[in-house]
Each structure stands twice: as C-alpha cells, then as structure tokens.
Amino acid sequence: MIEEVEGKILDKSKWGSGAWDLEEDKAAWHDPISGYPMCLVRVSGMGHWCGYVGIPRRHPYYRVDYDDNYEYINAHGGLTYASHRNPLTKEHDKYWWYGFDAAHSGDLVPGMAILLKTLSSNHIPEDLFGKDVYRDEFYMTLECQKLGFDLRVVQDNYSFNYLSIFIFYSFAFCTVMQLIILDFNKPWWIYSITLLSIGLMFFLMYRSFVECQKFKHKYNKFN
DSSP, X not given: OOEEOOOOOOOOGGGOSSGGGGXXXXXXXXXXXXXXXXXXXXXXXXXXXXXXXXXXXXXXXTTOOXXXXXXXXXXXXXOOEEEEEOTTTOSEEEEXXXXXXXXXXXXXXXXXXXXXXXXXXXXXXXXXXXXXXXXXXXXXXXXXXXXXXXXXXXXXXXXHHHHHHHHHHHHHHHHHHHHHOOSSOOOHHHHHHHHHHHHHHHHHHHHHHHHHHHHHHHHHTTO
C-alpha cells in the first residue's frame, strides 16, 4: 500500500538506536478506501513523523483551516497543518492538505534528548523519556487512514445532503405543478415525474444507508 518516495536519507546516528533505523524518511500512497492521497514525512532535526491527507476541491473542508473542524475530525494529537502546499514537493497542488505530527506529550521524539542537551548545561537523566512511545511508520500510516476515513464521511454526508435537497425540491415542484393544473385529465407525464421523484428519493436514501454501513465496516477494521 505504501510507496516509498526517493529522497535523501537523514543522518540518524545522533539519535541512538531505535525503530527509526529501519525506516525510510518519506512515504506516499493513495488510500484505496477513502480515495485520498496520503504521505508521511520525517522531521529532519527531531526525527518524529508527520502525517498528511489531501482532500479534493469538492470537499466541504477544502481551504478550511485546521482549527475550524475539530468537531468531526480526529487525528493523533490534533490537526496541526492545513495548506495547499504539498508536504513532499513543497509546491502548491490541487489538493488541500491536512496534517498532524507525533511530537506531543507521551510521544518519543528521537532528537529531543540531543536538543535538550544542546540547550541546557545541566545533566539530562537517561530515563527522562522512558515512558514515552515512539510512533513508528506503521502507527502513523494507520492514523493517516483514520483521518482519511473521517474526512471521507464528512464529504459523503455533505454530498448526500445536497442531493437530498435537490430531490426534495424536485418533488415539491412536481406537486405544485399538479395543484396548478386543476382538470382531472392531467397529462400522464406529470404523474410519471412525480412517481419517479418519489422512487428516486427512496432509492438514494437506501443507497446512502448501504454505503454508510459498508464504510463503517471498513472503518471499524482500523479501530
């Protein structure tokens, strides 16, 4: 699923030995479940991972800052990035990228001890980060997928709501048309359009329920 991206391998010798020694520093893939592009980038100085998910222009959160949509979106430590700039190429592209990082309380950051020793002349205890957990590439990949699932649910609900509104007004229009035409010999196509609108509305409701159940089943596999 993950396609490793060619790039300069960081010097990890100062961080000591750890799971990061066996990992790449960049990865990118297209998630088959949510349909969104995703990528991981390791921060050069500190060594922790950052995860990113790109959403298309039709998404309701397109060009929305990461502080404005915490109600429905979950990510490790919370969202910390929202931009048109692709995290890998550093250039603007057609996607709006949301990102998060693994440098929060409880996260083991490989380069943190080196940074503290550089900034402080006091002795740094060896077990200072003993209880912290390193969020490896596999963990961050799953977190990207979970973020993609949440974003996809928002997009599908948004699309279905607007489609439902369209069907509702179409049905209302057909009903008004019947009221306007008072004679009992109404054209057959008015009844046909009305019945078609009702049938289509119930069909869309059924399809939406089925798709939500399928997506929920896929989502639960990763939780």
